Structure formats: C-alpha cells, structure tokens
Amino acid sequence: MVDQVAKTLKEMGAVDVFGVTGGSIMAFYDALDVVGGFNIYMFRHEQGAAHAADAYGRVKGRPAVVAVTSGPGATNIVTGVANAYMDSSPTFFITGQVPTSVFGRDAFQETDIVGVIAPITKFVYQVRREEEAIPAVKTAYRLAYEGRPGPTVVDFPRDIQLKRCDCRSDGFLPVRFEKYRPPDPDPEAIDEAVRLLLSARRPVILVGGGVYWARAWPEVIEIAERLWAPIVTTLPGKNSVPADHPLVMGPAGMHGRAEGDAALANADVILAVGTRFSDRTVGRFEPELREKKIIHIDIDPSEIGKNVKPAVGIVADAKKALRMIIERMPKVARRDTRFVEWLLYIRRRYEEAMEELAKKIRLFAPWKVLKLLRRIVPRDTITVTGVGSHQMWAEIHWDVYVPGTWITSAGLGTMGFCVPAAIGAKIAARDRTVLCIDGDGSFQMTMNNLALVRDYNLPAIFVIFDNRALMLVKQWQIFLYERRIVATHFTERPDFVKVAEAYDIEGVRPASYEELEKWVRWAVRNNEPIVIDVAIDRETDIVYPWVKPGEWLTNALLPPGMEDVSLVYEE
Amino acid sequence: MEARYRLWMRVFGGLDGVMRVVNILRRGKVRYHELRVKFDGAYASMDVCLEGVSDEVRWVAAKVERLPEVEEIRVELPKGEDREEASLLLEAR
Ligand SMILES: Cc1ncc(C[n+]2csc(CCOP(=O)(O)OP(=O)(O)O)c2C)c(N)n1
Numbered sequence: 001m002v003d004q005v006a007k008t009l010k011e012m013g014a015v016d017v018f019g020v021t022g023g024s025i026m027a028f029y030d031a032l033d034v035v036g037g038f039n040i041y042m043f044r045h046e047q048g049a050a051h052a053a054d055a056y057g058r059v060k061g062r063p064a065v066v067a068v069t070s071g072p073g074a075t076n077i078v079t080g081v082a083n084a085y086m087d088s089s090p091t092f093f094i095t096g097q098v099p100t101s102v103f104g105r106d107a108f109q110e111t112d113i114v115g116v117i118a119p120i121t122k123f124v125y126q127v128r129r130e131e132e133a134i135p136a137v138k139t140a141y142r143l144a145y146e147g148r149p150g151p152t153v154v155d156f157p158r159d160i161q162l163k164r165c166d167c168r169s170d171g172f173l174p175v176r177f178e179k180y181r182p183p184d185p186d187p188e189a190i191d192e193a194v195r196l197l198l199s200a201r202r203p204v205i206l207v208g209g210g211v212y213w214a215r216a217w218p219e220v221i222e223i224a225e226r227l228w229a230p231i232v233t234t235l236p237g238k239n240s241v242p243a244d245h246p247l248v249m250g251p252a253g254m255h256g257r258a259e260g261d262a263a264l265a266n267a268d269v270i271l272a273v274g275t276r277f278s279d280r281t282v283g284r285f286e287p288e289l290r291e292k293k294i295i296h297i298d299i300d301p302s303e304i305g306k307n308v309k310p311a312v313g314i315v316a317d318a319k320k321a322l323r324m325i326i327e328r329m330p331k332v333a334r335r336d337t338r339f340v341e342w343l344l345y346i347r348r349r350y351e352e353a354m355e356e357l358a359k360k361i362r363l364f365a366p367w368k369v370l371k372l373l374r375r376i377v378p379r380d381t382i383t384v385t386g387v388g389s390h391q392m393w394a395e396i397h398w399d400v401y402v403p404g405t406w407i408t409s410a411g412l413g414t415m416g417f418c419v420p421a422a423i424g425a426k427i428a429a430r431d432r433t434v435l436c437i438d439g440d441g442s443f444q445m446t447m448n449n450l451a452l453v454r455d456y457n458l459p460a461i462f463v464i465f466d467n468r469a470l471m472l473v474k475q476w477q478i479f480l481y482e483r484r485i486v487a488t489h490f491t492e493r494p495d496f497v498k499v500a501e502a503y504d505i506e507g508v509r510p511a512s513y514e515e516l517e518k519w520v521r522w523a524v525r526n527n528e529p530i531v532i533d534v535a536i537d538r539e540t541d542i543v544y545p546w547v548k549p550g551e552w553l554t555n556a557l558l559p560p561g562m563e564d565v566s567l568v569y570e571e
Numbered sequence: 572m573e574a575r576y577r578l579w580m581r582v583f584g585g586l587d588g589v590m591r592v593v594n595i596l597r598r599g600k601v602r603y604h605e606l607r608v609k610f611d612g613a614y615a616s617m618d619v620c621l622e623g624v625s626d627e628v629r630w631v632a633a634k635v636e637r638l639p640e641v642e643e644i645r646v647e648l649p650k651g652e653d654r655e656e657a658s659l660l661l662e663a664r
C-alpha cells in the first residue's frame with residue numbers, strides 16, 4: 001500500500017520529505033526508498049520539520065511532505081501545524097498511527113492525533129480502509145494549496161500501510177474543491193468600492209499576506225498611485241509589496257512604523273486586501289475603526305465581517321477584484337499629496353530620532369544591524385525571523401524589496417521558527433541567499449536542526465540578536481508590570497559560537513559594525529553558512545514605536561526626540 | 572438583535588467530520604439549544620438550533636462552510652420568520 005502512496009506523491013511532484021522516522025511510519029519511509037526519487041531530510045525534531053515545511057510551502061506555493069511517527073512524533077508537529085494554520089501556509093503531513101486492531105487501547109505510542117489536531121488544520125483524515133489511502137493523500141495534498149492555503153494531515157495506521165492492495169484508485173475523497181475557487185467579484189460591490197475610494201479624503205490601502213498569494217501587488221500599486229494613497233501592511237503583509245515604493249509606508253500595528261500607524265489611524269476609507277484584521281494590526285477595533293469606511297476584499301468568505309464590519313465586503317481573488325476597481329477608476333483619480341507628505345515627515349523624524357538614540361547605545365543597536373545587513377545581502381534574499389523584539393525590529397526596519405521573500409511567524413508568534421524555517425526556505429530555493437534574523441531565546445528552541453546545514457549543504461546566514469533575555473516580554477514587564485523582571489533574564493549559557501562549531505558551521509562574535517559587515521560579506525560571497533552572535537544590551541533594547549495592548553494607533557509610544565510629533569493629522 | 576436560527580449541514584467523514592464541525596460551533600459566541608446528527612452511509616446530516624446576534628451566527632455558518640467535509644449548508648430562521656434574511660447570512664459575504 002505504502003508503495004502506491006509513494007508513487008502517487010512522486011507523480012504529484014511531492015518528492016521533498018521532511019521528518020523523523022519511527023515504528024509507525026518506517027514502512028512509508030521504506031517505500032520512499034523502494035520507489036526512489038525522493039529527497040529525505042532528517043530533521044532533529046519534528047517541530048523543526050514542520051516549520052521547515054511551512055517556509056518551503058510559502059516559497060514554493062506547493063507543500064513538502066512531512067512524515068512522522070505516531071504518538072510523540074505526531075504530537076511534536078502540533079506547534080508547527082498550528083503555525084501553518086494561523087499563517088495560511090500550504091503544508092501537508094502524514095502521521096503514522098498504531099494498527100487499527102489496537103485503536104483506543106492506549107497502545108504503545110498511540111495518540112488520537114486527529115482529535116488533537118482537528119481544530120488547527122484545514123483538513124485532517126484518518127485512513128481506515130486501504131482503498132481510501134490514495135484518495136486521502138491526493139485530496140489532502142491538493143487542499144493544502146487550493147484556495148486559501150493551510151495545513152492538511154493524513155493519519156495512516158500501520159496495518160493499512162502494510163496491506164497489499166491492487167485498489168489503485170485515481171479518485172479523490174468526496175470534497176467539493178470548487179468551493180475554494182473564489183467567485184467572480186460582485187460588480188455592484190466593486191462600483192460601490194470605487195465610489196467610496198473616489199470620494200475619500202484620505203484613502204489608505206491595507207495589505208495583508210493574501211496579496212502575495214494572489215500576486216496582486218501590481219494592482220495595489222496602481223490603485224495607490226492613481227489615488228496617491230499610502231499603502232500600509234500587516235506583519236505578514238510585508239511580504240506582499242516592495243518596501244522601496246514611495247507610497248509604501250510599511251507595517252501598522254503594535255510594532256508598526258510610525259508613519260504606517262499614522263496612515264491607518266487617519267484614513268477615512270480603508271481598502272483592506274487579503275487580511276483578517278488582526279488585533280495586532282489595528283490595536284483595537286472600537287471605537288475608532290467603526291468610524292471608518294472599510295472595503296474588505298478576501299478570498300475567504302469567513303474573514304469578511306469577522307473582526308470588523310466593512311461598508312463593502314467582496315469575496316474574490318484579490319487580483320481580479322482590484323483589476324475591476326482599476327478599470328472603473330479614472331486614470332488620474334485625485335491627488336492630494338499633503339497627507340503623504342505629512343507621513344513622510346513622520347518617517348524622517350522617526351529615522352532621525354533613532355539615529356540619535358543609536359549614539360547613546362552600548363554594543364549594537366538592533367536597527368543599525370538590520371540596515372547594515374540589508375545593504376549587503378542581495379535584494380531577493382529570503383528573510384526569516386524568530387519571535388520577539390528582534391522580530392519587531394525587523395518588522396519596522398527590514399525592507400522587503402521582492403514580494404515573497406519575507407517569512408515570519410505572525411499569527412501564532414512561535415519562538416523557534418527561524419532556524420528550521422530558514423532551512424526549509426533554502427531547500428525550496430537553493431540558489432537564493434537565506435537570512436535568519438533570530439533571538440537568543442528563539443534560537444535555543446530549535447537550534448538542534450542546524451545539523452541539517454552541513455548534512456544537506458544548506459548554507460544560510462543566522463544572525464542572533466543576543467540580548468540574553470526574553471526581551472519582548474521584558475519590555476512588557478518594564479511598561480506594564482512596574483519593571484518587575486521575572487523569568488526573562490538568561491545566563492551567559494550557551495556559547496553560540498561553540499554551538500555553531502559543534503555543527504561544523506563558522507561561528508563569530510563581531511566586536512564592531514565593520515567586523516559584522518566583513519563576516520556577512522564573506523558568507524554571501526562564498527555561499528557559506530555562518531552563525532553571527534550579535535551582542536545587544538538588554539538594558540536598552542526597547543522597541544519603538546509600540547502601541548500598547550488595547551490602545552489606539554495614534555497613542556503609539558514613540559522614541560525620545562519625537563515628543564513634539566503627533567500622529568493625529570490636522571488638515 | 573438576538574434570534575433563533577437553525578443550521579443544517581451535510582457532512583462527510585463520519586464522527587471525525589462531525590467533531591470538526593463541533594470544534595467550530597464551540598468557538599461561536601452563541602447559545603445552543605439542540606444538536607441532532609443522523610448518519611447515512613458516508614455522510615451525516617447535522618441539525619443545530621442556536622441563538623445569538625446575526626453577526627455571530629454568520630461567523631459560525633461561514634466558518635463551518637469552509638470545512639472541506641461540509642458538502643452542503645443551510646441557515647434558516649425558524650418557521651414564521653423571514654427566510655430570506657436567513658439565507659442572506661450565507662450570501663452577504
Ligand atoms: C514558543 C513560545 N514560547 C513563549 C513565547 C512568548 N514570548 C514571546 S516573545 C518572547 C521572547 C523571545 O526571546 P528572544 O527569542 O530572545 O527574542 P527577543 O525578544 O529577546 O529579541 C517570549 C518568551 C512565544 N512567543 N513562543
């Protein structure tokens with residue numbers, strides 16, 4: 001049976017397999033070898049395999065295969081599955097399962113993984129009869145990328161894996177795939193959207209990760225240019241528009257850019273595309289957001305009206321809907337440039353304030369490190385992050401030039417994402433530079449997967465923003481818990497340079513920006529992996545701007561030197 | 572304004588499919604009055620009577636509709652109420 005499954009996967013082009021083997025999945029691994037043509041990547045922890053597949057799926061648009069054993073193997077992927085679910089990443093998992101004869105008997109390594117994982121998957125199916133195996137695999141694999149992508153799982157009992165079966169079925173499970181094809185945009189809704197946009201005094205375009213999946217950034221930019229409307233993004237939406245376009249203000253939200261927050265906060269009409277309106281992006285939903293007219297375009301009907309009630313909701317492929325809007329809009333619609341000029345003034349003031357702040361900082365300033373890295377690595381470098389203050393610094397200061405090159409754990413905020421995700425991205429795009437911007441806490445959660453770097457020749461650049469702290473939590477302690485620092489300071493262990501050496505990777509601890517630059521250039525030029533331990537002072541590593549939880553965007557905490565700047569626009 | 576609604580679905584995948592629907596129902600900010608399931612070969616038909624504001628009911632219905640296991644779904648107001656408004660719950664998306 002497993003041989004036929006392997007052949008099916010090969011026919012579908014799913015030949016990159018990530019995981020850890022074990023008693024309930026070894027028959028499947030054996031079949032991969034018998035059938036041949038697969039690339040098997042031995043991860044050191046199943047969570048790593050899952051995150052790697054997440055990044056791989058985002059880069060390729062098609063899933064890798066994650067294959068793990070039953071029980072602990074299956075439960076170890078749970079965080080990775082949840083992450084892929086929250087960030088709509090095309091991922092496909094096969095979990096081994098104990099034989100059907102011992103189901104429910106607490107057999108060795110039995111876990112009801114279908115029950116565990118059901119609420120965090122786009123689809124999950126347990127194969128109970130051999131003739132279901134191939135339809136289940138084909139259905140789950142296709143569902144992972146059809147429509148809004150997401151994780152899918154096939155749970156595969158050992159006895160069924162081992163059954164002989166001539167039941168070569170070419171079919172699928174009875175799933176209506178058509179429902180994942182978005183309907184054509186409703187022309188009346190499009191007309192209403194155009195009317196709202198043309199009558200807006202300060203229209204703003206809010207771009208989510210969905211714009212990347214729809215390949216709709218040219219349309220977003222065209223509408224922005226016609227209306228001279230600023231473009232702001234969500235955290236995953238950074239992946240969807242080139243940051244060096246003059247109308248892209250960058251992300252808004254809890255750790256958005258000051259000009260991004262100001263743009264969104266002062267808009268009267270918001271054209272929101274491919275975003276679920278996370279609380280992280282808007283700070284709070286009421287009362288300010290209620291006063292704005294929102295046009296919400298999304299491929300997933302369940303997103304519209306979920307967090308905010310739009311004036312116009314359009315379920316459609318973003319590219320198609322935006323094209324229709326463009327067709328119905330005058331070539332030069334309306335150009336009042338004052339709002340954008342004001343936003344660019346805020347940007348300038350923010351950059352100046354940060355430049356001043358950097359002079360007062362001991363060791364490295366995180367944002368200066370990011371700007372230095374950006375100068376050196378190629379424009380199409382795939383950049384992955386961990387979760388914490390370093391991620392927030394990257395949200396604010398890392399410019400994504402090429403859509404599709406920004407991979408971060410946005411929805412779940414999973415520490416430990418960076419190392420394996422960088423490895424997965426490199427597997428998906430071996431010809432590209434891959435940069436992992438990590439925190440010392442995040443790095444320690446999955447650094448065991450560094451073993452794959454040399455094992456499979458996957459040179460990536462790992463930069464650890466090493467503040468010896470769980471800094472983002474510490475920042476909350478400082479501002480929200482009267483500076484009581486509890487369980488957020490690390491000791492000096494481990495030595496990351498030695499960790500790198502243990503995995504046969506160059507490990508360095510630069511003492512200056514010049515030295516940092518030298519090492520990054522060396523790694524890029526020679527296509528060599530490197531772990532760079534960048535020392536950051538945990539006493540001063542406070543991320544600005546910051547919109548405290550439950551606050552509105554204009555109340556963002558700005559860096560010293562911006563006391564005279566208000567984010568409220570006055571005409 | 573709160574009202575009572577009836578949600579009807581045809582679901583594939585046996586009890587696992589039913590569980591996946593229930594997982595979504597659990598997260599809706601509505602009250603449940605009745606849940607009936609009938610199995611018929613590969614499919615189950617589920618009948619749910621729930622009460623809540625229309626936005627929340629719409630959230631539940633829209634989320635359930637997205638499940639691959641859900642082959643068909645209808646939302647109805649109980650007898651005597653405006654049926655058209657109920658079908659709008661699924662269409663006004
Ligand atoms: C798996 C996991 N555990 C806990 C958290 C809560 N958390 C969010 S940020 C953070 C600190 C991250 O530390 P580090 O990776 O060193 O980044 P820093 O904030 O110091 O830059 C923690 C503990 C989380 N997001 N993920």
Ligand SMILES: [Mg+2]
Binds near residue numbers: 439441465466467469
């Ligand atoms: Mg840290």
